[in-house]
Amino acid sequence: MSETTITKTTLTELIENSPKLGKLKHKLSKFKKGSNEYFAALFSDLVLSKSSDFKAYLKQQSVPLPGTDHVKGYSAIYRNSLSPEKLVSAIDSSLDTGYKMFSRAVEIYGDNDCLGERVYDQVTGKWSDYYVWESYRQVQQRSRNLGAGIISLVNTSRGRPLDTADFIVSIMSTNRKEWILTDLACQTFGLANTALYTTLGEETSEYILNLTESPVLVLQSSNLLKVLSYLPNLKHVTTLISMDELSDAELKNLNENFLNGVKLFNMTQVESIGSLLKVDPIPPTPESLYTISFTSGTTGMPKGVELSHEHLASAVSFAKTNFDLSTAEMSKSKQHYELCFLPLAHIFQRQITSISLSSGFGCGFMHIPDPSCLTECLRILKPTFLAVVPRILTKMESGIKNSLNNDEVSVITKNIAHNILDAKLSRFQSRGGPDDSFINSLLYHKVLIDKIRTQLGFDNLEFMVIGSAPVSNETLMFMRSCLDVGIKQGYGLTETFAGLCISETYERDVGSCGGPGVSCEIRLKSVPSMGYDAEKELKGEIQTRGPQSVVRYYKNPDATKSAIDKSGWFSTGDIGYIDNKGRLHIIDRVKNFFKLAQGEYIAPEKIENSYLSNCPEITQIFIHGNSLETFLVAIVGVDPGALLETLTKYYGVKAKGLSPEEMVNKINSDTSLRVKVLVLLNRHVPKLQGFEKIHNLHLGIEPLKIDDGNITPSFKVKRNSCAKFFKEEITNMYKEGSLIRSNKL
Known part of the structure; x- marks a missing residue:
């Protein structure tokens, strides 16, 4: 197959012609093709992996195309194993806008x-x-x-x-x-x-x-x-x-x-x-411009991504074939x-x-556009599924952990809850799929899980979709265990009309973004400067092409030329690898890393996500370091109540009569208190290496704000802006030095 060949199809044509989807074809044969009854039946059972040999699909979710592994500096081209010959651009020719x-x-x-x-x-x-x-x-x-x-x-x-x-x-x-x-x-x-x-x-x-x-x-x-x-x-x-x-x-x-x-x-x-x-x-028409989506990029003026109705139709096709509803x-x-x-x-x-x-x-819709009202609206609406970004998932995780560890909860109740969660975690780590056991439905749900779900408004929740940024495996497994719900982790960009890869709902080995969907193809490009070899190790910069991928930026030929090559491959700027099941894992960002003075490479997003998912006391974090320094510092947003509770429990710290702001200011001005906070936080992230842990910190109650230009509306940290905005705090932390080394922690 030629490296530049893309042949498009529709989902209905794929189902009609693919031997792997024979069960779904037989089901639809009862209805007149193109009728409302036909599409109602199609939409009711359109998860393609479940309509094929599911066990076989789990073992091989994408496949390399024959004859595409010879281009120097690139991996082979990978496509979804259920549609390796053609890419899907719409559900049907009558549903292409x-x-x-x-x-x-x-x-x-x-x-x-x-x-x-x-x-x-x-x-x-x-x-x-x-x-x-x-x-x-x-x-x-x-x-x-x-x-x-x-x-x-x-x-x-x-x-x-x-x-x-x-x-x-x-x-x-x-x-x-x-x-x-x-x-x-x-x-x-x-x-x-x-x-x-x-x-x-x-x-x-x-x-x-x-x-x-x-x-x-x-x-x-x-x-x-x-x-x-x-x-x-x-x-x-x-x-x-x-x-x-x-x-x-x-x-x-x-x-x-x-x-x-x-x-x-x-x-x-x-x-x-x-x-x-x-x-x-x-x-x-499918070629008509649907929207210009301006990226909330972390530097400079936003770029306008031109997205057509074909982009929309293919993105919907991708999601419909993966959402277990x-x-x-x-x-x-x-x-x-x-x-x-x-x-x-x-x-x-x-x-x-x-x-x-x-x-x-x-x-x-929420009555007030305020994340603090999220749970209130969820309890009323009781949605079937929910899309979130990692920041929301980690806040939910922190809230659940705080509730389970609250001093008002009896020791017996805590032990029962932790035993149930340990049992659920062990089950999900040992096998995939939903937990259909009697002990789960008759005991675990009634004693713990249903209570947590009701508190969050997740009574009817069937699964969650998470995207926009990486999230730790620990968070995924904890949330799946305490909610007994599937969580799908996806990967995509504005330039691909959001998700183009997504994990299976109940995979045992979490952490991947799944294989590419039926509406795109991907390959990896070597990045020698970062030590990534796409040909030998299947690690490199992710490139994608197909009906979901951007063709041009609006009135910006320079950006178009920089990101999209002559064959239509879009360079994402993300580093990934493809495992032996054909699943994509995100491991780095081409430009989002730096060196410390001793030569160690730092991937700040990975470190930030580790702290956020493992430390229930914190709500935001910005990691900073540079090649002139030997350690990392951080601006940390905290939940004052949770932090005080932890400090009181371990160190007997009191904050009687102090407002949350006064308490945070007191910690910032008291080195001994900051050392205590640092010890607590670093204790939660044992998997990080020593040079990856923060050595000094400055606290705030939501220090990273959209209005200050420090995070994007999708909560991504704008590193250059943060470095300038917090220049004084960063300078003071480096001037003070490492609190870990000075205290021999």
Whole structure:
């Protein structure tokens, strides 16, 4: 097979032609191909690994293509073992765009709950303890009206025909129902969109709006004041649409006194205009631009990743073939639900929500965009699955461990809980698959597991998906054990419309990101400067290609040329290796490492994740070191209550009358207390080598903030920014020296 050959197919064609998927083909043969009944049956059982010889698949999840192992400096090309000859670009030729997928979902699941929110009671001043839903049919009608209104208003202001779909719609909002309505409106009328994080600074927001020449900005009212401050610098914006209902007086005042010719509308007004005009939909094609997703990169201005409807369709196909959720006979009382928690401006959440909206799932939103309200909303919604990033998983892990070790819990109860968790861990380490034993369902669940699940709102949870950054194996196994739930770890980037590799749900040997999905191929490139040999050791920089992979960056030919070669291979910047089962493991980052003075290489993300997953007292950490120093220092965010409890337990430390801030300041100013904290933290990470452990630290209560530019909206540490922001603290720690060596710890 030629190194440059890619042949595309659809899932339905793959099922029809692959001997490995004969069971699924036979099941579908009972229905007329292309009918709603056919697709309902398909969606109910589309995990391809389970539709084949599952044991054989687990042993060989991807395979090297014959004749592709001869290129110097590269590994062979690997593809999913269930589709080695062709790459999947859509579920079916009739489902090759976002518009077609949602339209089919409306036909099949029209009365299902679609978008839900909690409502605020003006009388009681409280948010409802239930979700209010709009059905798939209602959402479809509203999004069509909204799209017709947007395209009419924008084209009228530009003097263009009403059906001209050549502009980009910008969205600036936290996750909410109106965000999805706007996205669906764009899909209906072939309009591309771009999402701006609400935490973006003025300079970056201006840059994106001017680069895209977007004439319309759909935003929540809380962002209006910020946008008004730089509206005169926006060269192309003619229309603002508020997701929140503004009074007639507010609209009149803003339009007449502050907008200088730019028109502001309520979203409901735009929907009313669209319902009156009844502009026919303008369906996109697979090649149509779906969205420009600006990366929340850790340096410089963000790059705009062009993602087409083919990218969307292939990304949905990838996820549908891997998510262990049954939609068979899914009635309104037996429906799957997802909490739309991660930012929709992040491509990971857009992939997850696209799965929900093409599968008849209910998509609920938080009433306040605050992670501290996550558990409250989970308890009400009780989702079937949840997508999280490592930071959220480690915080859950810390919370569970703190609860189990609380002094108010009796010694007997603690022993029972730890015995159960040890038994669960031993079982999952010895064999894969869900735990179907009687002792698990009759004893472990009733005594411990169901209580933990109920506390977190995980009563109905079937599995979790984790992505965006690496997470430790210890965290994965602990969370799987105490929740008795499968956790799938995925790998992907903005440039691949999120996940393109994902692990099996209940694998015994956790830690991999699974094999490549059916919609991509991967290979490894040697990185001699870091000692990685792709040809001999199957270790190197991950490259990917196929229907899910980026073709170009928006108006940025230099970035395109730098990241994508002439054969279409996209260089991810991540270092990985492929094991003997054909699974990908992420082990490093091409540029994200540094040397200490003694010549030791440091991978900071690995160290940070180790501390986060093993130390329940900490919530954030930024590791710093350089080639002029012999040890590492850290800026550490702590949970004051958990830290005080641990210090009291081991050292009898008291903080009577001190606020959390005062307690943290007291520790920072008292070397002996910081030594105690350091001892406790380093005791939790015995697997780290001595030079990988932190030797000095500065504490804070959430020191890393998005608003300060120290972390991205997806919680990745911006190392250069942190080094500048905490320059004084870092200088002082190195001036003070190693607390480990000076105290002979």
